[in-house]
Amino acid sequence: MILIGDLHGGYPEILSRIRKFKMASTALIQVGDWGLGFQPVDDDLRVLRQTDDFLGSQHNMLYIIRGNHDNKWFWDNRDDFHLQNIRLVKDYEYLTIEDSKILFAGGGISIDRINRTQGKDYWPDEEIVWDAAALKGACEAGIDIMVSHIAPREAWPYTYDPLVQHFASRELAAGRNLTAALEDERKVMSEIFRDIKEAGCHTWYYGHYHASQVEEKEGITFRCLGIGEMYDAGNVKI
Numbered sequence: 001m002i003l004i005g006d007l008h009g010g011y012p013e014i015l016s017r018i019r020k021f022k023m024a025s026t027a028l029i030q031v032g033d034w035g036l037g038f039q040p041v042d043d044d045l046r047v048l049r050q051t052d053d054f055l056g057s058q059h060n061m062l063y064i065i066r067g068n069h070d071n072k073w074f075w076d077n078r079d080d081f082h083l084q085n086i087r088l089v090k091d092y093e094y095l096t097i098e099d100s101k102i103l104f105a106g107g108g109i110s111i112d113r114i115n116r117t118q119g120k121d122y123w124p125d126e127e128i129v130w131d132a133a134a135l136k137g138a139c140e141a142g143i144d145i146m147v148s149h150i151a152p153r154e155a156w157p158y159t160y161d162p163l164v165q166h167f168a169s170r171e172l173a174a175g176r177n178l179t180a181a182l183e184d185e186r187k188v189m190s191e192i193f194r195d196i197k198e199a200g201c202h203t204w205y206y207g208h209y210h211a212s213q214v215e216e217k218e219g220i221t222f223r224c225l226g227i228g229e230m231y232d233a234g235n236v237k238i
Helices: 011-020 041-056 132-141 162-173 178-198
Strands: 002-004 027-030 061-064 086-088 094-097 100-105 145-148 203-206 213-217 220-224 230-232
Touching (some): 041 061, 094 132, 100 178, 145 178, 162 178
Parallel strands (some): 002 027, 100 145, 203 220
16 A cells, blocks of 8 residues: 655656556555646546556556645546546545555645635635544444544644745735634544544544654554655555
8 A cells, every 4th residue: 555645736756656666456545635626627537537547557546535736526526537546535435445444534725725716726615524424434433544635733743834824924914814724624633533543543644734754643653745755554665
């Protein structure tokens, strides 16, 4: 099982590494910000289908959750695309992959949303959505691994870097509170953390923060993947 960090359109490098390392019959899980929605729909679908064919040639399977830099429309309409080797994993979807019970939750807030254009490079439904019923159902079945785009308050990062502070100041001047929104989304993730910990989760992978970090908290290993990072669940960085 290979975990892949944010790509922001940089998928060709990942495909190149898959070819270089002759990966076959491998599950690949991408933690959001693939970049779906930043070009015309037909172009995005063409790329997805070409990637689907490439993965299928070596019996690989790619799972993608949505990040804040993805248009949720693709996930809502995934069944219409008839992809065989790519699964756009919906929020709170529960899958067993390589004998691991995995819960997925996408979404997050774009810190630079004030600079973005709705429907072009920003989508208001980008945020994580709280779904207590879906979470309860997954927890009852037991969880080994959590995959999300953003992290709970208990995990890194613990402070706002200068870039976040810059955009928070701009939003305040425009009558919005980015800091409060960021706190709220991480509170949602902390609620998830509380429940999946009780359900037996031992590992949590996430992206979004553009750095490679690993730590252990309350029996769960948290691993943040940097941009374009590929991490083998066998602890080998590619």
